[in-house]
Amino acid sequence: TTFLLSGVGFIDKHQQSKDSIFFRDGVRRIDFVLSYVEDNDDARKLVRNNILMYCSMRESEDGKTYFVKIHAPWEVLATYADVLKIKAPFRADDILENREMPMGHILPSSTRNRIVYYILSRCSYIQDCECDKKGIKRLLNNGTYTAAFPLHDCRYWKSSSYSNCESDRYKLYRYWARFLCFFKEQPINLIRKYYGEKIGLYFAWLGFYTEMLLFAAVVGTICFVYGLLTYEENEWSKEICDKKIGGNIVMCPLCDRKCGYWQLSKICNSTWMNNYSYLHLHIVTLFLEFWKRRQARLEYEWDLVDFEEEQQKLQLRPEYESKCSKRKLNVITQELEPYLPLTSKCARACLSGATVLFWLTLIIACIVGVIAYRLAVYAAFASIMKDSPTSHLHVVGPYITPQLATSVTASCINFIIIMILNFMYERVAIWITDLEVPKTHLEYENKLTMKMFLFQFVNYYSSCFYVAFFKGKFVGYPGNYAYFFGSLSKLRNEECDPGGCLIELTTQLVVVMTGKQVWGNIQEALVPWLMNWWGSRKARCHPESLYSRWEQDHDLQPFGQLGLFDEYLEMVIQFGFITLFVASFPLAPLLALINNILEVRVDAWKLTTQFRRPVAAKAHCIGAWEEILNAMAALSVVTNAFIVAFTSDMIPRLVYMYAYQPDGEMNMKGYINNSLSVFNISEFPAESRYRDYRYPSGHEKQYFHTMQFWHILAAKLAFIIIMEHVVFMVKFVVARLISDVPSEVRARVKRERYLVQEYLHNYEVEKLKMQLQKQDHDERTQLRLSLHADTKDHLKLQPKC
Structure with a gap:
């Protein structure tokens, strides 16, 4: 062609x-x-x-x-x-x-x-x-x-004196891309005009998401500060830290060989994480619903209302057209179009699924390796941090314990593994998606999005899920401990602190979330700048007047196929951290807010100054990311309910306070002693304790679970069911009350469609009038010609004088 x-x-x-x-x-x-x-x-x-x-x-x-x-x-x-x-x-x-x-x-x-x-x-x-x-x-x-x-339009750092040079790029840099503009509203319409609707929608979504994070950050900060201020009022914390109570409770060793008996008061500093907030979940619901309204408004203002249907019918991917040699009739367009045979499509899908399963298994294997590391080095840290023959878990400094040291080092190793795997998954996901030969660009992006998110979800969150829901749940009891890889491995399953695993889950979240955000900003800002500086070193030797516009842009970094995709993925993974595990770390929204304030300007700066101008593309929404956000919001209700019920110690405390307080008073006195089971030992002049609800030695149901254990389990399940139903009901009511499309936008869309129909009707009427007028004119002309011919014939028949 x-x-x-x-x-x-x-x-x-x-x-x-x-x-x-x-x-x-x-x-x-x-x-x-x-x-x-x-x-x-x-x-x-x-x-x-x-x-x-x-x-x-x-x-x-x-x-x-x-x-x-x-x-x-x-x-x-x-x-x-x-x-x-x-x-x-x-x-x-x-x-x-x-x-x-x-x-x-x-x-x-x-x-x-x-x-x-x-x-x-x-x-x-x-x-x-x-x-x-x-x-x-x-x-x-x-x-x-x-x-x-x-x-690009001219230079970004100063306005050009060249009369024909447009200044949109300079405006974007001056009023949007600089960090000092962080308090200003983004010029969304100018972004859309210069970069296209797809990039404009991303920055509109990122700005709206950052605004909603402000409310979640305020709530989380209030909860965190409240926890610090009320720390001294927690009765269970006082009992653990009290030398006469916690100091006299001897706990069983936490590993088999190098760990000794230890005093409960040694974990005093890890009992402060006790406050939760569920308002975040409702803020998430409001964010998603209000974004739908904001997106509908942009969809109308940018003339994207009917774009999805057009995208599905048109614009086949060139790769699809070239790889599909067979043709079939499209019943809608009545034209021959390429298609992929069903057998080839099934074979490609099976190969793609097998590859995805293999790489997900690789992630699980890496997580198992990190767990094995935790079990292996815990005994080493316990041996290093000992200060007496009988106390192997004393604190080194004000806060560092073997458990904390193990958690921090394991989190850092896990983060390094995550970064390495991310580098590999990006290429694997692209290869798999290309193998499937999607028909349209929209289908290609959705398939790639789902694969990359699945990889990243397992990669980033699997370690957090382990700490939140599996660690300390399969431990056993003294004399009958459970071992990782079986008893021959000598790697005893990890236990949680008597206060729960929240402090360790918080450590995991801080290391992975903060590390990801810092590393991401370095990659996005510093790396392109260094590469551009190195690539343009030869051009700096020439006079600036010889350095043409196309050469300047050629020396910039390419905004690749996954440029915008990576930005969405980064923010969606962050969204998961602040929703799925917010009950364990209320400050997560605040960290995300600080990062996003910087993220908006970093993305704007690199797009305006460090990258070639991307090819504009249309999009009527944020695509498959919207469904992913909705799914994560629903999953966050379940995960936070399970974190509060099974990872924290809130439900056992409530059961004790309302049902097992010996004095009948509504307080927490005696809770710590009540929550520990007794194990008789011959090497120590007293009984040692371990975290569980089991009958002591000598009882007819020796080491079986007590009735209090079953009451607590029933309370946990009841809490999960009630919390999930309440939150989902609130989400349902909010979704019903807040319309996805504002009423004025619906009215404008109807008005424009009416105007189009009216215009087409008037056009057809005018066309018909013109046809009738032409037909009437032709008939009159024919009549005049006919009369003229008759007159001439009549004159010919008259006799000459």
């Missing part, structure tokens, strides 16, 4: 501003740039075989890189605007008084580069060939071209 270019000749850099994004006539805009190294014949083929766009080629200052500059004339833009269903106003808007009417710029630069990329991705570079050798993406993959990108 012939699409684009016609030669305009070489451009003399000395006669043109370095900020120019036009050809030398100053009228025709450079919509897209292709670059290749040396004299590449294959690169010239695309130019020779597809010549309806204006183009010129020019080598760079290094004498090796050549640039193909492309301009799409109005005829091409108009044709493909119709193919891509790009909307434009046909009459003045009587709904929004201040709505901008870009009549002078019906197609902004983002739309122009989207059209050009659509053409380039489908044009064949071999004439008269029906094979799959077509598309700029294939040429980029095989190295024919080194880059393909639209140009």
Whole structure:
């Protein structure tokens, strides 16, 4: 198919501003740039075989890189605007008084580069060939071209004096991309105009998410401060820290060989984590519902209401068209279109599923390895941190215990493993998704999103799930302990502190969440800046006037296929940390808020200054991420209910206070002694204790669970059921009360559809009138001609004088 270019000749850099994004006539805009190294014949083929766009080629200052500059004339833009269903106003808007009417710029630069990329991705570079050798993406993959990108507008750090240079990039940098603008509202409409709807939606979502984090951070901070202020009032904490109570309670060893008996008062500093907040879950629900309303408003304002249906019907992926040699009739369009046979589709799906299962198993294996590390090094830390023959768990410094040291080192190792696996999973997920050959871009992104999120979910959260729901649950009791990999391994299963595993879960969350955010910001900001600085070192040797706009953009980092995808994934993983485990760490929303305030500006800065301008793309929503967020919000209700019921010590305390307090008073005196079971030992002049509810030695039900254990278990299950139903009911009521689409938006959509129907009706009426008038005119003309002919015939019959 012939699409684009016609030669305009070489451009003399000395006669043109370095900020120019036009050809030398100053009228025709450079919509897209292709670059290749040396004299590449294959690169010239695309130019020779597809010549309806204006183009010129020019080598760079290094004498090796050549640039193909492309301009799409109005005829091409108009044709493909119709193919891509790009909307434009046909009459003045009587709904929004201040709505901008870009009549002078019906197609902004983002739309122009989207059209050009659509053409380039489908044009064949071999004439008269029906094979799959077509598309700029294939040429980029095989190295024919080194880059393909639209140009940025001028320079970002100062306004250009060049009259034809637009200043959108400078405006974005000055009023959006700088960190000092963190308190300002984002210019969403300008972002959409410059980068397209897809990137505009991401920043709209990120800004809205950050605003909602403010409320969750306030609630979490209040809970945290309240826990610190009421720490001295907790009766169970006082009993543990009291030398006369906790100091006289001797606990069983926590490992078999190098651990000794220890005093309960040694864990005094780990009993402060006792306050929970469930308001976060309701804030999450409000965030999701209000975002739907915000998204619906943007969908209307950006003319994306009917985009999903259009996306499904049109714009097949070039890779799908090239790999599917068979054709079948589309019953809707009545045209032949490529399709993938069912047998091939099933085979690809099975291979994809097997690969996903293999890599998920690899993650589980890594987590098992970390658990084995925890069990192996705990005894070593206990041996190092001893200060007497009978007390192997004394505190070193004010807070460090063998359990805390084991937890911190294991969390750091787990974080390193997570980072290594992430590097591998990204490539595996892309390979699997390419193997499945999705039909449309939307389908491709959704499949890739689900695979990457599944990998990341297991990778990031599996260690937290282990600490929250498995650690300390399968321990056994003295004389009958449970062992990891069986009794031959000598690795005894871990126990929780008598105050529960919350402090360790908090440690895990802080290390992984904080480490991920710090490492992510380093990757996003520092790495691109260093690579750009190194890549442009040769250009800095030349006068700035010789460093053209396309060369400046060529030296920037490419905004790859997963550029925006990685940003969404980072935020969704963070969303999981602050929702799935918020009951254990109320300060998680505050850390996320601080990170996101920086994240918005870092993303804006790198996109505006460090990356090539991305090809614009349309999207009517945030895609599969919305369903993932909803699923995580629902799962967070279950996880937090189980954390409170089984990981924390809240339910046993309530059962004791209301049912087992010996004095009948509503207080917690004597709770610590009540929560520990007795085990007789011969080496020690007293009885040792362990955390459980079992009958002591000598009882007829020796070491069986007491009735209090079953009462507590019943209370835990009742709490989970009640909490889940209450929270889900609140979520259901809130979702019903808050409409997904604001009423004024629905009215405007109906009004616009009515105007379109009215316009089409009037058009048809006017067309019919014109046809009738033409028909009447033709009939009258025919009648006049007929009368004229009759008159002539009559005169011929008259006798001559």
